[in-house]
Amino acid sequence: MDKMTAIVTGGTGGIGSAICQRLTRDYKVIACYFKNGKHDEAKRWQDEQRQAGFDIDIVYADMANFADCEKLTALVMERYGHIDVLINNAGITCDTTLRKMTSLQWQQVIDANLTSVFNMTRNILPVMIERNYGRIITISSINGRKGQIGQCNYAASKSAMFGFSKSLAQEVARKGITVNTISPGYIETPMLADVKEEVLNGIIANIPVGRLGKSSEVAEAVAFLASVDSGFITGANLDVNGGQYM
Amino acid sequence: MKADKLALITGGTGDIGTAIAKQLSPMFGHVVALDILPGNQGELWQASVNEQGFQNVMFRHMDVTSFEQCEAVIGKLIAEFGHVEVLVNNAGITRDAVFNKMTKQQWDEVLRVNLDGMFNVTRQVVESMRNQMSGRIVNISSVNAQKGQFSQANYAASKSGIYGFTKSLAQELMSKQITVNSISPGYVNTRLMKGIRPDILQSIIDLIPAKRLAEPEEIAWVVEFLVDEKSRYITGSNLSVNGGLHMY
Numbered sequence: 001m002d003k004m005t006a007i008v009t010g011g012t013g014g015i016g017s018a019i020c021q022r023l024t025r026d027y028k029v030i031a032c033y034f035k036n037g038k039h040d041e042a043k044r045w046q047d048e049q050r051q052a053g054f055d056i057d058i059v060y061a062d063m064a065n066f067a068d069c070e071k072l073t074a075l076v077m078e079r080y081g082h083i084d085v086l087i088n089n090a091g092i093t094c095d096t097t098l099r100k101m102t103s104l105q106w107q108q109v110i111d112a113n114l115t116s117v118f119n120m121t122r123n124i125l126p127v128m129i130e131r132n133y134g135r136i137i138t139i140s141s142i143n144g145r146k147g148q149i150g151q152c153n154y155a156a157s158k159s160a161m162f163g164f165s166k167s168l169a170q171e172v173a174r175k176g177i178t179v180n181t182i183s184p185g186y187i188e189t190p191m192l193a194d195v196k197e198e199v200l201n202g203i204i205a206n207i208p209v210g211r212l213g214k215s216s217e218v219a220e221a222v223a224f225l226a227s228v229d230s231g232f233i234t235g236a237n238l239d240v241n242g243g244q245y246m
Numbered sequence: 247m248k249a250d251k252l253a254l255i256t257g258g259t260g261d262i263g264t265a266i267a268k269q270l271s272p273m274f275g276h277v278v279a280l281d282i283l284p285g286n287q288g289e290l291w292q293a294s295v296n297e298q299g300f301q302n303v304m305f306r307h308m309d310v311t312s313f314e315q316c317e318a319v320i321g322k323l324i325a326e327f328g329h330v331e332v333l334v335n336n337a338g339i340t341r342d343a344v345f346n347k348m349t350k351q352q353w354d355e356v357l358r359v360n361l362d363g364m365f366n367v368t369r370q371v372v373e374s375m376r377n378q379m380s381g382r383i384v385n386i387s388s389v390n391a392q393k394g395q396f397s398q399a400n401y402a403a404s405k406s407g408i409y410g411f412t413k414s415l416a417q418e419l420m421s422k423q424i425t426v427n428s429i430s431p432g433y434v435n436t437r438l439m440k441g442i443r444p445d446i447l448q449s450i451i452d453l454i455p456a457k458r459l460a461e462p463e464e465i466a467w468v469v470e471f472l473v474d475e476k477s478r479y480i481t482g483s484n485l486s487v488n489g490g491l492h493m494y
């Protein structure tokens with residue numbers, strides 16, 4: 001039997017890369033990439049991964065575009081014949097307090113983080129139903145759970161994933177498909193590299209574990225929920241936040 | 247009563263919206279139901295509510311999905327009547343379908359009204375509230391945001407999106423004496439429910455420990471509680487009003 005396949009949106013980012021790497025142990029991994037067609041960057045990433053020993057396929061699509069996701073699904077099906085795991089990991093931030101937030105800043109975040117989840121899941125679900133098997137894991141955030149100053153848009157998009165996942169979990173529970181969320185806390189990624197050191201120290205002071213999380217620690221949680229043995233876990237949220245929010 | 251203060255309710259002419267408008271009427275100078283109704287139905291609604299003794303309730307046509315319209319209508323209300331003390335984001339729609347059959351349009355319509363609408367409207371009142379150092383924002387979510395619901399992936403996403411928004415904005419505005427909370431009603435006795443087949447309705451009621459639907463007034467009462475001056479320390483909170491249907 002050929003390997004199961006796993007699609008990871010935002011697969012080339014900080015957490016995305018770690019998820020891709022971890023899943024290559026058990027799956028044929030396909031990373032989704034979109035940065036306005038900058039394929040060179042993606043190819044460079046793919047080469048780096050290969051040199052590090054991770055063989056990862058790559059496909060290009062704008063996750064916020066339904067037709068793009070439809071094409072992507074068809075392409076992956078043509079290449080591999082089945083899709084077993086979907087990791088909705090793509091996300092952006094565009095922080096500002098609500099009183100200064102523009103309509104565009106709201107819409108870009110909602111589209112990239114939430115509409116993308118609809119677009120990908122809607123296109124891939126029928127493929128999973130056909131085989132009576134699937135794992136859908138959506139990466140939310142601690143700030144979707146607790147809210148955060150300057151993130152009305154981001155927190156709305158991330159908390160929306162909970163209602164989405166719980167509803168879909170109920171619909172497909174009898175089809176061998178589980179639907180769950182993971183809510184990472186603050187993870188050491190390039191996204192955090194821009195944060196000032198004193199701000200970062202302030203954040204770490206609030207984390208009971210006393211440090212930032214590692215991308216690989218999120219990836220372990222993903223691998224756990226993606227495994228065949230986790231078939232009874234559905235509609236759940238798994239916090240990976242070092243105790244910062246309980 | 248705060249005579250010079252304004253309370254705004256989106257989806258204000260629906261059954262829950264109407265109950266909220268009546269409930270807030272004695273508390274504030276002007277209560278405005280913002281809604282989309284065809285022809286002169288908004289005026290008829292207002293006349294009927296006024297006739298019942300709620301003289302300070304008025305109707306204004308506003309589509310929450312249009313940022314520009316929200317800016318214009320609410321800007322005009324502020325210029326005309328003064329400070330917005332209360333905003334109740336109550337406008338909501340459903341477009342139920344099992345996910346496997348849900349169209350992009352069904353997804354978009356629900357998200358545009360229920361979630362983007364909340365942004366479009368709230369964005370217009372924050373400045374007014376900050377300047378006055380007072381305000382109450384109440385967002386109406388749903389029990390199905392808390393527990394999920396078959397054939398409501400779009401609705402539950404939009405309604406649970408409200409929680410992250412509410413908690414973030416609460417943190418931003420607490421230093422200005424403005425509170426932001428959500429209410430998650432269970433099944434409420436509205437026109438919407440009357441369209442449901444009697445046997446299905448009964449099976450829903452059987453699941454509710456209270457063994458009945460909520461009345462719109464029971465939701466409106468919770469809104470009154472949250473907008474009361476004495477509730478000033480409650481923020482970023484969610485109040486379940488569901489007859490015990492979901493406890494968390």
